[in-house]
Amino acid sequence: MLYRQKKDTYIRNYDGVGYITSTGLFNDRTVNESGTVFLCAVNRTPQSLDQLVDKILPQFVGVDRETIYNDAKEFYDILVEDGFLVSGETEDELNAKDTGFTYKVFEPKTIKEDFTPTIQRADSDTELFLEEHFKDKPHLTSFQIELTSRCNERCVHCYIPHKYKLYDITPELYYSTLEQLSKMGVLSVTLSGGEPMMHPKFIEFLRAAKKYDFYVNILSNLTLLNDEIIAEMKAGNVSSVQVSLYSMNPEHHDAITAVKGSFEKTKAAILKLVENDIPLHVSCPTMKGNKDDFKEVLAWCHEHKIRAQTDYIMMAQYNHETENLANRLTVEEAGNVIKSIMEGDEDYQKAILEPDFVKRCNEAQFNPERRLCGVGVSTCCMVANGNVYPCAGWQEMVLGNLKETPLQEIWNNSEKIKWLRGLKMKDLGGGECCNCDKAAFCSPCLVRNANESPTGDPLEINRHFCAVAEKNKQIVLDWRKAHFKEV
DSSP: OOEEEOOEEEEETTOOOOOOHHHHHHEEEOOHHOOOOOOOOHSSEEEHHHHHHHHHHHGGGSOHHHHHHHHHHHHHHHHHOOOOOOSSSSHHHHHHHOOOOOTTTTTOOOHHHOOOOOOOOOOOOOHHHHHHHSSSSOOOEEEEEESSOSSSOOOOSSSSSSGGGBBBOOHHHHHHHHHHHTTTOOOOEEEESOGGGGGGTTTHHHHHHHHHHOOEEEOOTTTTTTTHHHHHHHHHTTOEEEEOOOSSSSSHHHHHTTTTHHHHHHHHHHHHHHTTTTOEEEEOOOOOGTTTHHHHHHHHHHHHHOOOEEOOOOOTTTTTTOGGGSSOOOOHHHHHHHHHHHOHHHHHHHHTTTTHHHHHHHHOOOOOOSSSSTTTTSSSETTSEEEEETTTTTOOOOOOOOSSSSSHHHHHHHHHHHHHHHHGGGGGGGGGGGOTTTGOOOOOOHHHHHHHHHTTTTTTTOOOHHHHHHHHHHHHHHHHHHHHHHH
């Protein structure tokens, strides 16, 4: 029997903890130190069980071959059953079974499954695991590379001022960054912009990223997608493409992008990727220009088996200009979105009706000693000029520049990243948030605070989001109260 890692499965050894994730299953697993030896023996080359045992046996003392053989067979068969590995008698059989992601059998995440009281979000298994595992020993596992700050759209809500969208990353810097990421054991690399497909070497860059066996994500508006790019995505087994679709009304979508015809291009590109079985994630940021449109977008995505989410959170531009916030939903408008999502979410409704729900909401508190933010623990990003930031929207918080300093040194020694890692909930607003009765409905964010603060202070509480959390709580509790009256 031969065993092989599936083409959409990725394996890493994080300080003795084995980690395996599948972009096709949208799932992951962790194993202990002994299991890590077994896990890291398997790769993308077919190996017999005897070959695998030959690799494993020398790493254990006092364990006979038969025991290792039986344990290995059980271990690998479980991973085959769970969809992470493929097994068979011949390489042709392995290839036939390793079909990869396909929309023909995929059931997407829906509103019902994705909903949380604060915000719609994508799967977070990987992120949650990594943050927990590395909370006391930060280890870079996910990195975003801005290929170009240039963009062919002018989205009214964008947190990057358009006047700064001027630069392409140099090939030298890009390839050097990939090499550094590989040596640091990074799992996931996201290629973004601006609009990444505007970079003249986008296809070359995409091809190079896959050579390092990264889990490759692409953030794009897809208006520049062509057959050559699709072919490279398929050849490189791109793990995920994320795109924003603002409305099924072309006029509403185009008004947000400020580019006539962008809706038809994006919609056609989405359908083209579905046709080619390339995993997609559609985001529908909700703002004044499309506040009544998100349900239609999510329904259309569900029809085509595409994962989709909505998001009513908008932050100011990173230079503290706030013109884009003219498009942000008011508290009342955000409340209408929250109510609409909740009323269509049967699972969340069941949770709201639990006998102790109100008690749990009222008792929910932020732990003063809880880490305030996950940035700098397992993730960070860079832009085209080489600057490294904690996250994409926080471009005033420069941790270092890769043209001057190696990434490993920035990650280990940047004074700013050390400061971020040391922040606790008690530091936010002088501890005010730790005594708030809306904790169950709030998700504090340093970059949102920093961008909207005139001084750029990330610890200054953003009162708009406080008001949204209060509205969220009110809507939920009012719905619960009304339900029991009706009953």
